[in-house]
Amino acid sequence: MNKEKKTLIDFFANNKFIHTLLSIVIGFVVGAIFLSIMHISVGTAYGKLLSTVFNGTKGLSYCVAYATPYIVVGLSVAFSFKTGVFNIGAEGQYVMGSMAACVTAILLPNLPKPVLIPLCFIASMLVGAIWGMVVAFLKTKWGINEVLSMIMFNWIAFYLSNFIANIPAIHNDGTAEATKYISDNAKIGLSADFIKAHDLCNVTNWGILVAIVLTIIVWFIIEKTTLGYQLKAVGFNKNAAEYGGISANKSIFTALAISGMLSGLGGALQLMGMGNRISVFSGQEGYGFAGIVVALIGCSNPFGVFAAGLFYGSLRYSGGKLNLVGVPTQVVDIIIGTVVFFIAISTIFSYVKYLKKKPKEVKKVEGKEE
């Protein structure tokens, strides 16, 4: 089997990592083409991206802070992919989780740090999980398509969040269209002295440690536990799982609850680490949708998602600085869009390979998972 000549198609279809890297390169090439068409120096633009990111500890710490919520929401979506449900409702769960943490922090501002922070986390996870479980309930009870109800629940979350932000007890005392700032006891930022001493950005926070722990936990659940086995079985083949005695409905509930929990926690981390208050939205924030992108770039592998989240966060942060050199920040969107496009194409490569190999009795093993 090994002496088979490897075709280009095999190469793309089998090696997800290479394919992802290549997609990223193509993303930048396409971005460069657009820049050239607009007569903007590619060197200037990409130079700015690089210099922003690799601007010593300050630049890097910004990237990490930006990336944290993307990683966590990316894990949420990746987890749902692995278990056969497409959690397009991560956005709503994120918004609700964030608001739950915010309300908790505003209403109980004087609790000591070691109590309030976990409490906010729990509140966000609980509300995120509920937001996911309602959809699971609708699906398993009445067979309502989860994608549709999730999209609607994203909007319910959006308006509910705005509604809560306008409640007098929550709303900012000043003129800002936002909630109050959360109390210092709920913030997870590093101490000002430490930040100054190490020349970090002022939003540096502990969230990244939470993200690392979550990455490992999600990987562990998916690969090592009976729960992960069960959820994956249902995700891959609901019928066989049921035949084997696994309850598919229960699995969908669990999967969406865990996924919602992660998205909700992502919202709390962003709030407690960077935002410190929630604005009245004029449009959806997009963290949940970014989570889909991150999960795709990370090939739904928890560690891949971690790397993808860092990449995405860095681009978002450095992209925001592009207008300083007269480059439209939308270039970043073009790059990311192209990357996702080419990663999605990998499915096509696998499919072409599948079609070509179909008559063969024994197909080649796909790239291993573990």
Added chain:
Amino acid sequence: MARENVDLNTVVIEMRNIVKRFGNFTANDGIMLKVHKGEIHAILGENGAGKSTLMNQLYGLLKPTSGDIIVNGKKVDMNNPKDAINAGIGMVHQHFMLVQPFSVTENIVLGMEPVKGMTVDMKTARQNVVDISEKYGLAIDPDAKIEDISVGMQQRVEILKALYRGADVLILDEPTSSLTPAEITELIQIMHNLTKDGKSIILITHKLKEIKESADFCTIIRRGKYIQTVDVDECSEDDLASMMVGRKVTFKVDKPKQKAGEVILDVKDLHGVDYRGVEILKGLDLQVRAGEIVGVAGIDGNGQTEMVEIITGLRKATKGEVIVNGVNVMNKSPRFGFENGVSSIPADRQKHGLVLDFSVEDNLILQNFKEGEFSKNGILNRKAIKDFATKSIEKYDIRPENCEERPAGTLSGGNQQKVIIAREVQNDKDLLIAVNPTRGLDVGAIEYVHKYIVEQRNKGKAVLLVSFELDEIMSLSDDIAVIFDGKIVDRLPGNEADENTLGLMMAGGKKDE
């Protein structure tokens, strides 16, 4: 046999040195085929041997990588089925391509309708269809809707469709796979009638008995390679089987006499509805005792599928009892049945039997991942799982070797079935239900599957075998229960059954008629 119709001087189809490659994979490697006028020519090979690939090239669905196709002495390029139809070749696919709500006439003339002005001239069309059906002795009702007629009739419509398009050579792809014994006999008669009229038939199959009964010559393909073309009269079924598989094959299943023990499965007065909500089980009673194989014979659609689904917990019954080991498992969950002694080899191995994206080792623990050594406190014990898989792969000869971590979907059908059998047999439950356990498998794999099923019986397990293959039922069962219209209409010892009485009973007739 029917050699009298063969005109050995007129070669209608010749395929020379056909090579077909898909990437690095060679599906056909130098295949030769010569079909004479008035001949029934069987193409025999295991699953994946390249039979269908070869025929798809003849019918213009695939282009050969190299090699020539010669029709009536002229080399032709088949670019699409239209070229093939123009060259007088017709194909009846295994899965019929008919428009269900259309009438027989409409289906036959579809795409070649006689027209009068702007409208279809249905009167002429109907007359044409009647003419052609009389000419070849293929009786049909030209006005019946396809959805209302039987599978055998639908096949006739397919054959007429090809004849209507002027086919002189008919390719029949696994034509008997869904027919009853009586329908098979009729089909063979029809084939002989057609050859009498100078038509030629290419029959793709892996059923040896039908080849013996109908074909004049047989071309054997093994793993894409041409083995040889033989005169069917000069070969026995065993010869054909060994040529196809490449080794000696035994059909006889070694089944020592043994006395059946206590009742393990007791189905009482079972009522149930099918997916449309129509009552399909109408008071079914069935008992299976320890150490016996009870075969359920019946035509598809008489309730056997629903019966199995109810016993395995996938479907709810409206009335009755399903007692396994003294516990009523009816209208509970698959898990409940499993825990009370039900294991099963499901009819659809890819839908119900396996998680194709899971590795072989993960598939082997599908019901047991929470139990015993495979996990502790919710954490999987990968080493124990792998060890179990390695042992199973060796014991049940699952190929390729060392396929523990391979996705089950990459195994061949026969090996996928072995994975299921390894799992279900090692579950060591008192009741094993096997539904069409050898469907789509070739002779070699069938031999293994039968061996394991009988082994379970010999170990004193109760085995319920549901199959549309009468041969399988007859060679394995200690007792045969005939299902008709939602009830078991009769039960007779396996050694007293013969195909004709069974066929009659399956169609609703009585044993003594």
